[in-house]
Amino acid sequence: MSPIVKRKGEKFTLPGKYLLFILTILCTGMVLLTFNTTVFSGPLSAVAGYTVVPFEEGISSVGSWLANRSEELVQIRDLIAENEKLKQQLDDLTIENTRLQQDRYELTNLRELYSLDAQYDEYEKTGARIIARDSGNWFHSFVINKGSADGIAVDMNVMAGSGLVGRIVDVGPNWAKVKAIIADDSNVSAMVLSSSDNMIVSGNLKLYASGVIEFEQLVDSDNVVVEGDKIVTSNISDKYLPGILVGYISTINQDANNLTKSGYVTPAVDFEHLEEVLVIMQLKQSIED
């Protein structure tokens, strides 16, 4: 007699191994289906959004409040010393500022002359708070407290301060998942600001501890790229808006093929202490006539 056949008056129970078998098929099916599509993510992320996200917001706001208070106590002493130093710096900067204002006047004129494209400070942005981080230790992604209800869509770029953080990869009604550029499986098409040479910047788990990410396939035939050069997102990327600061070159090496160069980039964003981010509300690939 098969154990799953129901008998009269007997309570129906499904043995563990059958349940395991059914759920295995279900999971495998879902993996295959969601590998390239987003069939289930709509309803599932909606349900998860309304049950989990409110709690995550609560916990993370309490947590960051506590962390800030304890940090304040530690920092007071440093602040006094820093204040002195900053006052001195202020004088220097005021002098520099006057000089720069003159330069800026010149720059505005030159920009108009060349009719340069809008810089990224002119994109429409919205602030969001990080409410949860990756539950495992393998990748670097996090959840923010704004979603499709606030106009956020997949592939929007995320910044913090002036640097690139990553892009939106998944979106629910009131939350969105951001994949950081330092995640092991993320690649960004970037270029050197000074020479416009293209390269690929990719995250690497092994380099987390040293605080850098790697770049490769840099064709620099004139040997003009040096350590400390600014790296920005490239014009040819299909996901990232052009001209967003990624970081600075910290090490540069000639590859064995003698054609390309590779090395490390120090990101412009401090990923360790990230709390608030800015989402650029404009997509690179939007349909425009």
Added chain:
Amino acid sequence: MKRFLITTVLIFICFLLQCTVFHTLAFGGIVPNLLIVLTASFGFMRGEKTGLLIGFFCGLLVDIFFGNTIGFYALLYMYIGYINGKFCTIFYPQDIKLPIALILGSDCFYGLICYVIMFLLRSRFDFRYYFVHIILPEIVYTIVVTIFLYPLILWINTGLERSELRSGKKFV
């Protein structure tokens, strides 16, 4: 019903703690895996079926928020719960050695599978580095957390079993 509610709340609490509070308590950027502790403990305390169901839902939660595809973590956690359920027959609440050993084994299995499927297949071959810097610290931290979390889970489970026994007797 009571068991269902309490288990759901436990899964939520563990998931929430793991992706918020424990990130501020992380040592060297490593967070412990509370969901593994939960899945494995219910596996060997209650048997295969409970283990695999709790594993499935823990994994699904991780998948929705942090997975690249839906179903991968669900599958992984589900098998961990099921395998732990096989040890239900030799489990005694007084013994702490078996639970610790099982949770250690489960987290090690989890780390290895994660490495093979998500890193080795993308030609990241330096297994030693990933084992020493990711898998091993996670196991150690998870075990430390287990020492505090496991008695709590055991206490909740014993309380539930006792109340179920009482309400069961009423009808006899």
